[in-house]
Amino acid sequence: MICRWIAFNPSKISRVLSPFSSLFSTKLSSSSVAKLDDEPLSATNFTSDQRDYFGHEILFGMKKIGFREYLHGGQFRSVASELRQVHVEEIMCELMGESPDLSVWFFKELKDVYGFRHSRLSSLLVSHILAGQRRFKELQVVVEELLREEGKKWESTNVVWDMLLFLSSRSKMVDDSLYILEKMRDLNLSVSTQAYNSILYNFRETDKMWDVYKAIESKNEHTYSTIVDGLCRQQKLEDAVSFLRDSEWKDIGPSVVSFNSIMSAYCKLGFVDTAKSFLCTVLKCGLVPSVHSHNILINGLCLAGSIGEALELAGDMSKHGVEPDTVTYNILAKGFHLLGMIKWVWEVIQQMLDKGLTPDVITYTILLCGHCQLGNIDKGLRLLKDMLSRGFELNSVIPCSVMLSGLCKTGRIEEAFSLFYRMQANGVRPDIVAYSIVIHGLCRLGELDLAIWLYDEMCAKRILPNSRTHGAMLLGLCRKGMILEARALLNSLISTGCTLDIILYNIVIDGYAKSGCIEEALELFRGVIESGITPNVATFNSLIHGYCKTQNIAEARKVLDVIKLYKLVPSAVSYTTLMNAYANCGDTERVDELRREMKANGISPTNFTYSVIIKGLCIGRKLEKYNQVLRDMASEGVTPDQITYNTVIQHLCRAKDLFRAFELLEEMKSRNLEPTPATYDILINGLCFYGYLKDAERFLCSLQERDVSLSKFAYTTVIKAHCVKGDPEMAVKLFLQVLDRGFDVSVRDYSAVINRLCRRELAKEAKFFFCLMLSRGVSPDLDICRVMIKSSDVLGWTIKAEKLSQEEINLSYRMVPSGANCINISFFNGSLTVQSSFGVPSTNTKRHWWFCFSSLKPFCLVQFFGMGLKSLSLFLTVTSCKVVVLGVRTYLVNV
Template sequence: MFIKSSVSIAKLDDEATTSSAVRNPRDTVGEILAGLRSFGLRRFVSGDYFQTVVLTLSGPQVDQIIDALRVERPDFAVDFFHILSEEYGFLHSRVSRFIASHVLAGKRRFKEMQLVIKQTVEEEGSGSAPSLCALLFNSFRGWDSNIVIWDMLAFQYSRFEMVQDALFVLAKMKDLNMHASIQTYNSLLHNLRDAETMWDMHNEIEVSGTPPNEYTQSILIDGLCEQSRLQDAVSFLQDVKGKDTELSIVWFNTIMSRFCTLGYVDVAQSFFCMMLKCGLFPDSYSYNILIHGLCVAGSMEEALEFKQDMEKHGVEPDIVTYKILAKGFRLLGLMSGAWMVIQDMLLKGFNPDLFTYTLLICGHCQIGNIDEGLKLREEMLSQGFQLSIISYSILLSSLCKSNRVEEAVRLLYEMEAISLKPDVITYSILIHGLCKKGEVHRAIQLYSEMCSRRILPNNFTHGSLLLGLCQKGNIAEARKYFDDLIARNLVDDIVLYNVMMNGYIKLGNIAEAVRLYRKLAEKGISPSIVTFNILIYGFCKNNKLGEARKLLDTTNLHGLVPSVVTYTTLMNAYCEEGNMHKMFELLREMEEKAVKPTHITYTVLIKGLCKQWKLQESVQLLEDMHAKGLIPDQVTYNTIIQSFCKASDPRRAFQLHNEMLQHYLEPTSVTYNILIDGLCVYGDLRDADKLLLSLENEKLNLTKVAYTTIVKAHCAKGDINRAVIFFRQMVENGFRTSIRDYSAVINRLCKRHRINEAKYFFCMMLSDGISPDQEICKVMLLAFHREGDLDSVFELLGEMIKFGFLPY
């Protein structure tokens, strides 16, 4: 009907609409072809006839149409192919796809051809190569662009990591004397870079006659490095260099990166120098590799030198360079260095991103500077950044560790306000923080909230609640919760058992802890060394050292090695008994089992020696600690200093104090309390005065104990004026005074008949809001009576009645 020249478009549409729904398929193909020839593609496909018939077209019919158009109008063939798939959702057959691909390749529309082959491979899937190759061989052999289609098919299989299919296509191409492109070979080589067959693929490239490119060699070197065949990679690089082939900076970067990953930064630096000798100029990536390696190794100073070197040679540090350096400083806890790097980055015009902020927040929290971390959070929010759940978790953890749980809870609700859903870690951190603070009730509320949101608690959550209940003394409630977990089969390891046993031990209930220990065998749960440490501590606390020692031997039956805590706990118990023989016997046993003692272990030994007045031996042990690289802490020194003070040897005590300073160990307020007390009791009181005044001048932390000690000493010596002076200094320095402090001074003053001073202190006590007790009133009444000051006697009697004391 279309060959009639008198037929108008209106007539065509009308007849097409009223034509029979049942058509001869061959006639349909012919009609569509005739319509396309007569009216053109766009006019024809927009007509009512095509809109009706298109839905009835089969795959073979479309194949015939596209094949016919390929010969007559190749542009129509491709456009018709796309219209059917894009506008009508038609699923083309393999034949149509290959026809369209050949046409596109012939017209050098390679991107469109690549897309068609890509969709074909994606839809056909793994294992489809044999059938597709058979179709290409049987139906498309001899077509002009056939080799391009074969090559693209192999390439797409490789891109989808269907390596076996890609290799099958290559094998068939080889049989047909077709050569694959280097892009296809490179893609396959990249997929095989982790396998031993990578080298075989490289040899095949050379045999095929397809010239490799720079990317080929880069893949090969990368593969050898991935397989840790660094010697082969270096040999290959030297072989390429010997052939006068132009070297690539990428090859050197790849080798340097691998050596840095393995920790051989010095070797990587030698390749950096070799690159310069070969006339290659390092890029920012080259420098970043070495800077990262040096940062991981902790050589921050050298890393900064490399950064300066890259600037000196005209290579500008990029955002990656600054992030590497900032992260390096953070890992070492050097936040001042990290901040210096960030400031330099900002001066160079780089804006801080989410990574930079998160890095700084983590770093500040790591060194305990939580307020700086919170400031950065506010800055992030003002800049439009949303903190990740990791950043919030770090802030929450730091706040809880600093006992700022209320602020942590507010952060939790801030997360919800910005639609960031808390996870089990977030809730567990807060529950642990609340339990640690003693707010177990609130922790249980938060636990219930977490469960209502279908967030399953983990062992850390359960352990925190159990620990909180035990610390509050609610052992019965803790046991009920523990038994409920067991009933629901939620206790599958030793951790929660340890928490419960430790709770019983802290309350002195060793029997119940032992019963729980015996239940472990029934449940098939193996005890840990922590389990034994808890029980050993319990037995030592209850003076059952024989049982504790038996438990130490029992650890071997369970294949466990006693820890330093195990031995130190037992040694401390023997120390309290004064059994030095057993203490050093345990020390020898530790050394035999290669359990290294800590400074706490040695402090226990020193305490034992000091108790037996073996002060020279304790000093020798202190020197042994330094020789073994163990750093004594303030407790260690305080123990020996106190013993020398009690031995009336303050000179030696001060020598140990000076030794602390030489070892950069800051004496604590306890250290100075011991020294002042030693001078007051066993030495010269004037030296005690001088020490206290010098500590005040140096703004060192002094405690109330230092003042009360020296006040009592002056009162005992009869130097009331000095006692009054130091008491006033104590009050002026902001220390809170009690009835006991005033009683000690007033009693001394009254005994020394210093009634006016006693009366002054009595009035000072009242002005401080401290109510007197009957004893101090009795002392004052007797003093006034002895002095014949009856007015003061009656005045004080009146005051006593006001305070509710009945005169006797």
């Protein structure tokens, strides 16, 4: 029977039976199995041929009717008595592939309802499912019954218990394994060394390790090497060495495995030389260092930056009687990758292929990292595709994560998203890292809604967010200007009691700094210090930025010294931020001073630094020094990038030197620097500003024809110029193009156009844009309201502005993609009532975040605009420090 089953489904049997079958193989003779299998449960009227098809027919029926329905139906009951173990086995195998739970249920149902006696194979199948699902109690029942069937009765209890202990311990179920251990002691059952070693392994990072160690009666080599490994992990390296030297097990002698643990630990602490000396000790003890030992040292050398020595040691391996393996080459490839020497990564892998070794997933992943690091995203995508076609798809989520990260970093979020779902279709399940990468990518680009959606999806899959995920969400909130919400999230993380990373604080401090709230940034910074968390340079850099943003350069300058007080070193960012503030005032003297200080402290200027320096020259009207700066850049090995060019082009435009500005555009292209959308913004703006509207329009068209990606600004600049020049037709034409191209058109864009049109008394066109805005679901802001009120064609009343208390308007804001910012407004007996439709924030909907602005006293301004006789549009604007909710509803009100 078993042979037939193997032939029937060979792939399943090895996967399903391997660990358990060894346990029983000695206990069951093949003849007893055959006897059990062939014994019918009841007298049968079926021929043998019919019998063969019986199982298939039942399966067919089950599939057609539905499993549970079939089993409880009359059709099944009528054949149940004819069911034989062969059929049950076939059905169970079939069901396992579809649903392990169903097959357990089938097993139990047959036994409990029909009193079916299951075969050894069925019992083993079910045991495997139960063991896999850690349902140890049920497993025990099944296995015990199986043993009883075999006539072995209870003397096997010990084996069962020990196996349970071993399995639970190996599955890292520490509490369960301790419980089982306790029970076994109560029952006076002996514990195998294998099971004990596994428990020891789980406790090797704690002091409890010794209690387990003492309890083990017959210790073996594994026991000792686990202790050594444990001591290494507890940073007790000297204890590990002395345990190795003076322990009680001289008869067995130390193993290479123990030395490997010690060498690895020394490497991790950065003591590669000490680690190397242990290689000699290994030899002195008469042991042979394994490939493993060499790999540990080679890895240590690579991480220490000594790639030369690492290569040398790899070359010496054959002298020591071992050959480098795939892991060795992977380590070397990663070493070169870390040094940014991507070409050598290829070289190493080529050598590996020459040696006849096969690259594994890790080799490919390192290559993929190289492509992504060089910005060759498309090459990366091709490599990933190649990997998938080589059947690596089920191996790991990591290569996909590398690709996701590469796509996100280059802003190709749609492709990242599509890869994210394609990999799942291929059976690669995203983990916390993959989710965090995509969530971060979305947050970085301001796609907060999508990020929250993914975050919820992740939580629903019981993948718990960690510090990185929270960091991404904080960043997303800050980028959207939702600093209050970011702070609320940070506070809630703090209130969970775990110590937070400085980076999480940095994100919020920077959020404050960027929105000009230096006081709040400082308050949070003080909080960081009070909770004993060490700030890093980025923390201070954000503070510098915050001071500069609020025009307090003197304080910003002082932070530079504070950095040193904290025993940190100011970075290029620190200096560049400050220099930028001085450059914006054209203070080239201070810029130069900082440049000298930077040099004296051994910090190299970056592309950012140079563009700031050049900007300073432009604003300070010291362009004669420009060529000298270019020479400095060249000698420092810093090549100008697009933004350096943009800076110069912008200032040429401001100086009305459009000819040279366009010359620089050509120079950029000749240097293989693809102009950015901002480059075109600057040029188009320059043309419009000096009245070359026709040229601007022509330039815009030529760019469109060449399918160059343009920003919304390029269009609105030309549109605004048309409004000013009194050509609303062209303005309308271009504006519709902007909408067509899917740009995110904001109230400010409408406002800019409407303002200009009103100023030119083009009321008809202004009204057209106003209606266009309403039809696109964009709410007007106060500016537009004012302008429209002034415009003679539109009637308007300002009813009143009143302060509402928290009780009157319970304002909360829910972050969900669908947007639940619904506010009910009723106009009754001449008085106005405002209610939020979603009530008090609820704490039981934790998957969505609720923010209640409890400290907010909203200021409510309601304005009515007559858009016709009976149709009135009601605009509700709730303002505090910023506009929180903007809702537009059109109501029919009898006036």
